[in-house]
Amino acid sequence: MFKGIEIEVGRIQDSTWDEPMGPTPFPSVGTLRNWDRKFLNRYKPFYMPFCDLCCLCTYGKCDLTGDKRGACGITMAGQQSRMVLIACCIGASTHAAHARHMLDHLLDEYGRDVPLDVALNTGVEAPHVRLVCGIRPKKLKDLEDVLDYVETQLVQLVAAAHTGQEGDNIDFESKAFHAGMLDHVALEVADIMQIATLGMPRGEPDTPMAELGYGTIDASKPVIMCIGHNVLPSVDIIDYLMENDLFGEVEIGGLCCTAHDMSRYNKRSKIIGPISWQLRFIRSGIPDLIVVDEQCLRTDVMIEAKKLGIPVIATSEMSCLGLSDRTHDDPDVIVDDLVSGKADGALILEPRRVGEISVKTVQGVAERRGEKKPFDIGEISVIAQECSGCMECVRSCPNTLEIAAAVGAAKEGDYVPLAMLYDLCVGCGRCESACPVSLPIISMMTKANEDAIADEKYPIRVGRGAIQDTEIREVGQPIVFGEIPGVVALVGCANYPAGGGDVARIAEEFLKRRFIVLTSGCSAMSIAMTKDEDGLNLYEKYPGNFDAGGLVNVGSCVANSHITGATIKIANIFAKRNLRGNYEEIADYIYNRVGAVGLAWGAMSQKAAAIAAGCWRLGIPVVVGPHGAKYRRMLLGRKEREEDWNVYNARDGEEVYVGPVPEHLFYAAETVEEALVMIAKLVMRPNDTNKGRAVKISHYIDLHKTHYGSMPDDLHLYVRRAQDIPFTMKDEIMKVLEESGWVEDKIAIPDPTLLDRMVRRRG
Amino acid sequence: MSAKTILGQTAEIAGPKKAFIIPKPEVAAAMIKRAERPLLVIGAEAQGIETADGDLIDTAIKVSKSGISVVATGHIVGEFRRRGTEVHSMPLMNLGDRLRDPEWLGLDGKGRYDLAVFVGFSYYLEWLVLNGLKSFAQDLTTISLSRSYQPNAGWSLGTMKAEEWKEVIDVIVKSIKEGN
Numbered sequence: 001m002f003k004g005i006e007i008e009v010g011r012i013q014d015s016t017w018d019e020p021m022g023p024t025p026f027p028s029v030g031t032l033r034n035w036d037r038k039f040l041n042r043y044k045p046f047y048m049p050f051c052d053l054c055c056l057c058t059y060g061k062c063d064l065t066g067d068k069r070g071a072c073g074i075t076m077a078g079q080q081s082r083m084v085l086i087a088c089c090i091g092a093s094t095h096a097a098h099a100r101h102m103l104d105h106l107l108d109e110y111g112r113d114v115p116l117d118v119a120l121n122t123g124v125e126a127p128h129v130r131l132v133c134g135i136r137p138k139k140l141k142d143l144e145d146v147l148d149y150v151e152t153q154l155v156q157l158v159a160a161a162h163t164g165q166e167g168d169n170i171d172f173e174s175k176a177f178h179a180g181m182l183d184h185v186a187l188e189v190a191d192i193m194q195i196a197t198l199g200m201p202r203g204e205p206d207t208p209m210a211e212l213g214y215g216t217i218d219a220s221k222p223v224i225m226c227i228g229h230n231v232l233p234s235v236d237i238i239d240y241l242m243e244n245d246l247f248g249e250v251e252i253g254g255l256c257c258t259a260h261d262m263s264r265y266n267k268r269s270k271i272i273g274p275i276s277w278q279l280r281f282i283r284s285g286i287p288d289l290i291v292v293d294e295q296c297l298r299t300d301v302m303i304e305a306k307k308l309g310i311p312v313i314a315t316s317e318m319s320c321l322g323l324s325d326r327t328h329d330d331p332d333v334i335v336d337d338l339v340s341g342k343a344d345g346a347l348i349l350e351p352r353r354v355g356e357i358s359v360k361t362v363q364g365v366a367e368r369r370g371e372k373k374p375f376d377i378g379e380i381s382v383i384a385q386e387c388s389g390c391m392e393c394v395r396s397c398p399n400t401l402e403i404a405a406a407v408g409a410a411k412e413g414d415y416v417p418l419a420m421l422y423d424l425c426v427g428c429g430r431c432e433s434a435c436p437v438s439l440p441i442i443s444m445m446t447k448a449n450e451d452a453i454a455d456e457k458y459p460i461r462v463g464r465g466a467i468q469d470t471e472i473r474e475v476g477q478p479i480v481f482g483e484i485p486g487v488v489a490l491v492g493c494a495n496y497p498a499g500g501g502d503v504a505r506i507a508e509e510f511l512k513r514r515f516i517v518l519t520s521g522c523s524a525m526s527i528a529m530t531k532d533e534d535g536l537n538l539y540e541k542y543p544g545n546f547d548a549g550g551l552v553n554v555g556s557c558v559a560n561s562h563i564t565g566a567t568i569k570i571a572n573i574f575a576k577r578n579l580r581g582n583y584e585e586i587a588d589y590i591y592n593r594v595g596a597v598g599l600a601w602g603a604m605s606q607k608a609a610a611i612a613a614g615c616w617r618l619g620i621p622v623v624v625g626p627h628g629a630k631y632r633r634m635l636l637g638r639k640e641r642e643e644d645w646n647v648y649n650a651r652d653g654e655e656v657y658v659g660p661v662p663e664h665l666f667y668a669a670e671t672v673e674e675a676l677v678m679i680a681k682l683v684m685r686p687n688d689t690n691k692g693r694a695v696k697i698s699h700y701i702d703l704h705k706t707h708y709g710s711m712p713d714d715l716h717l718y719v720r721r722a723q724d725i726p727f728t729m730k731d732e733i734m735k736v737l738e739e740s741g742w743v744e745d746k747i748a749i750p751d752p753t754l755l756d757r758m759v760r761r762r763g
Numbered sequence: 764m765s766a767k768t769i770l771g772q773t774a775e776i777a778g779p780k781k782a783f784i785i786p787k788p789e790v791a792a793a794m795i796k797r798a799e800r801p802l803l804v805i806g807a808e809a810q811g812i813e814t815a816d817g818d819l820i821d822t823a824i825k826v827s828k829s830g831i832s833v834v835a836t837g838h839i840v841g842e843f844r845r846r847g848t849e850v851h852s853m854p855l856m857n858l859g860d861r862l863r864d865p866e867w868l869g870l871d872g873k874g875r876y877d878l879a880v881f882v883g884f885s886y887y888l889e890w891l892v893l894n895g896l897k898s899f900a901q902d903l904t905t906i907s908l909s910r911s912y913q914p915n916a917g918w919s920l921g922t923m924k925a926e927e928w929k930e931v932i933d934v935i936v937k938s939i940k941e942g943n
């Protein structure tokens with residue numbers, strides 16, 4: 001046995017850590033059920049079935065509409081919550097599998113004892129792992145136990161979704177929360193190991209700028225396009241280019257989170273854009289080789305690549321694309337097969353074999369580029385003649401874009417309407433699938449916009465990873481007292497209702513108001529892609545510090561763990577609450593005191609669902625854009641029901657009314673403006689000081705007046721006493737309050753907690 | 764190509780229980796007039812949608828003047844205010860959540876609505892909220908007056924071209940006003 005470490009029922013116990021163990025280390029599926037129920041009582045699920053049927057077993061299909069029940073007895077509410085659980089399990093499993101793949105590889109390559117030195121000036125290296133598992137990982141090998149735990153729990157959660165297992169919708173919801181909690185652990189594990197081994201930024205606020213956009217790719221060179229989320233194969237490509245002094249001769253660009261992590265590894269790699277650009281970029285004919293790893297890939301990448309003769313290298317067991325496993329073949333033979341077109345692609349499952357094969361292949365393929373060219377701009381009108389105006393494209397477009405009219409205009413040689421659709425299109429390709437004459441609508445849109453696209457070059461601050469402990473120490477107090485009005489995290493995918501410019505607009509609104517704005521993933525890319533009249537984007541205008549008015553790009557999807565991790569660290573480092581296996585107390589702290597809100601304006605994936613679920617269990621509200629309503633259920637508070645908004649005052653145990661703060665836990669906004677106002681309201685917490693609440697109320701009122709043209713009608717639920725009223729608005733607010741029958745001090749300002757056991761002394 | 768079997772948008776495929784198609788505008792008007800507590804729900808896309816009165820907001824203002832409660836979702840109440848009219852305002856999610864609550868007394872506190880009429884939304888968002896109500900507010904009648912068939916409403920207009928839709932809406936609004 002190693003000194004200071006005991007193996008207890010297969011788990012590592014660290015006896016050198018003097019923080020006492022909390023009540024819930026390695027929680028099982030039911031351990032935090034009571035905690036979840038506190039939220040689920042307050043924020044009742046509102047289900048909007050995305051499908052009325054269930055087709056999971058051979059009893060079905062079952063129609064569950066209204067009061068109908070399935071052959072197994074499940075209700076519509078049960079089924080919708082089961083689908084939420086399944087989505088969250090898929091998301092969390094995806095991150096966990098990603099983490100496991102990386103861990104196996106990194107343990108092999110770097111050894112078991114690599115220290116987890118993941119952020120500067122930081123002692124709390126892994127807040128989620130400490131909180132959930134009650135262990136303090138010091139070395140790479142310590143993460144194995146953590147993943148063992150996550151995987152075991154996920155198997156149990158999936159089992160609960162089997163026909164005839166869980167039946168109660170609230171229990172399904174609690175399990176979805178559990179999946180979310182596990183997800184953040186998996187995210188953290190995945191990100192800290194890559195930081196520790198691959199030399200990615202360690203929480204520096206001023207990471208270098210990388211280049212983003214179509215226009216950053218020098219198409220005169222051989223171009224490798226990497227897609228996905230698991231950076232290891234791309235790392236090998238970058239290493240090979242560096243070792244062979246080829247970086248200047250070959251272009252390497254990424255799409256989606258792999259691109260973020262490539263830039264964290266080497267800022268000279270380019271970020272082409274968010275997920276929605278996959279089809280567009282492949283169709284452009286610019287890539288000479290496509291390397292895919294895992295997650296959010298277009299599953300038709302082989303079909304698309306084949307049309308243009310672009311070879312594909314797949315690198316993950318999660319996504320083999322039907323290709324032959326060539327992992328152990330002679331690299332030169334594989335290269336010959338790919339360059340000659342004898343093979344359409346190759347599956348290479350050892351990341352350290354991808355670099356050489358990719359670079360040699362792309363150099364060979366580039367020489368024959370252009371054999372199968374995409375069409376020229378002039379051909380758009382010729383192709384458009386085929387259009388019969390049937391409207392099938394519009395009927396199938398999730399954003400109901402005016403495609404038919406645009407194609408109609410293109411027939412007459414007017415390409416402007418087609419070009420205008422480009423920014424609004426999410427690149428899903430459903431219009432093309434629906435079109436009876438198979439018009440290449442996305443290619444036509446992209447081509448019609450080609451001049452603008454060629455100029456798309458934006459700087460983006462490379463993902464920094466974690467928030468340093470020293471930063472938390474400095475801003476903990478102003479956040480908890482409410483003087484920094486809030487922490488807003490703009491995260492998630494690119495399924496936007498009206499283009500990515502909205503994300504930049506929302507970010508700027510809160511940056512100007514001196515919120516802390518965090519971002520990651522496709523949203524971080526979309527923020528980069530809007531410039532002001534001076535040609536500057538938000539990364540150029542706002543610093544990367546975790547402080548008021550800072551724009552903090554943490555990095556890829558897996559780096560989202562640092563956002564929630566920062567809220568956990570506020571409870572631990574600023575408020576000195578124990579983390580170790582102490583989930584409820586920390587979540588209670590965050591929920592009642594840390595004015596953080598997540599916004600996933602274009603959330604699309606099951607991973608995004610899992611990430612959101614991890615926020616819910618920690619008490620962090622999440623707002624999604626209108627497409628997010630397709631996650632099929634909201635968690636909504638009823639602000640007018642006073643009985644729903646009581647907490648304990650930890651000072652004397654009295655139950656007191658604190659008002660509806662935060663009003664919702666999961667909420668879809670119909671418009672950007674609605675989201676702005678809702679976020680400004682959702683950052684309020686029972687613990688706000690008078691000064692802090694006044695600051696928050698002033699932003700809420702200001703945004704409400706701008707977009708709704710009036711004072712809010714619910715101020716009486718948020719103003720607790722006269723000192724909460726922003727001084728400059730006093731008369732105006734008092735008038736509204738008087739009209740609504742406001743009574744001073746009806747809303748208490750206690751030491752708030754939802755946990756009976758946190759009461760220090762009964763009065 | 765095989766025959767077209769799906770009404771309206773194919774972006775969201777409907778379930779087994781589908782809305783009745785409103786056979787003619789007068790039927791919708793009669794349903795609204797007959798309801799004891801109707802609510803007209805105007806989505807945030809109303810502003811750009813042309814009608815005989817100008818746009819859908821102008822039309823909603825006209826309807827509100829005939830005594831029918833109107834609620835604007837999203838932030839679109841701001842546009843009503845700019846045009847000098849006060850209507851109710853509530854985010855769509857909050858409204859859906861309350862419409863399924865048998866104890867909710869409505870935006871004016873006077874009692875539960877028996878009819879909710881939706882128009883002015885993106886297709887999928889209206890589809891989803893109507894589906895929440897289809898299963899969880901079964902005693903509430905819902906009507907969609909959108910230009911594309913909405914299968915999850917109780918009653919819906921069929922899919923039609925913009926010009927035809929303008930006329931249909933105009934007939935509905937006129938017949939509502941005649942009855943008052």
Ligand code: SF4
Binds near residue numbers: 055056058070074164
């Ligand atoms: S799992 Fe239940 S509801 Fe689903 S098909 Fe089987 S019996 Fe029907």
Ligand code: SF4
Binds near residue numbers: 400
């Ligand atoms: S690819 Fe774009 S235009 Fe086509 S259906 Fe999808 S969003 Fe609509």
Ligand code: SF4
Binds near residue numbers: 391392
């Ligand atoms: S589906 Fe194809 S043929 Fe029909 S309107 Fe759209 S582009 Fe034209």
